[in-house]
Amino acid sequence: MAARDAARRPVRHHAGRHRRGRRRGGAGAPDRRGRQGCERVAPALSGAWRGHPATRPEIAAAAATDGGLAGALEPLLRAEIAVPRRFGGFAGRVTEDERLLVACRTALTAG
Template identity: 40%
Template sequence: MLASDDLWERTAAACALGEISGDAEPALPVLGSAWQGNPYTRGTITACLTEPGRAAAPAHDLLRTELATPRRHTARSGGHGSHDIVNDERLLRSCRAVLEAG
């Protein structure tokens, strides 16, 4: 599944691998590729990194970059909705929680 043509299947498989093993590092190339390839995977990826006992340190650079980016990935040219703010704030809280957990 980590080699699936479908981005969401790869993301789900990488999260499952991390959940089973307790270590995000083996799946980090898939997670990093999904993170860069589709910003809407970031909430799913961050949620899987916040699982208790997950060793997420290898993903910290992605999270720090997200927190430091002034233009949010949910900002669309031509419009936005109030739900975009809620989703973005949830993502930022999750990024901070993963980093604080170490």
């Protein structure tokens, strides 16, 4: 009886994972034509940049390692560098903000 019930249960896999545990595709994986998938993720990352400022350092760091993504996010990166007033002097925020600015500058030179 247990074997029959087990046969009826659907097999559940983790979303986006290959059955051997490796991820298929993804933001940085090349598609069939060999191009990076930055044109697919740039709109989502732009929305995260605007809606969730805490994600900016990670997004800028990703853009610094991917020239295509840096090109797609260039207006946001330039606008971030151009902001004259920064985070108001909280000790932890200043260091984080400096890392963000370095990542933005690095991304712009990579793009």
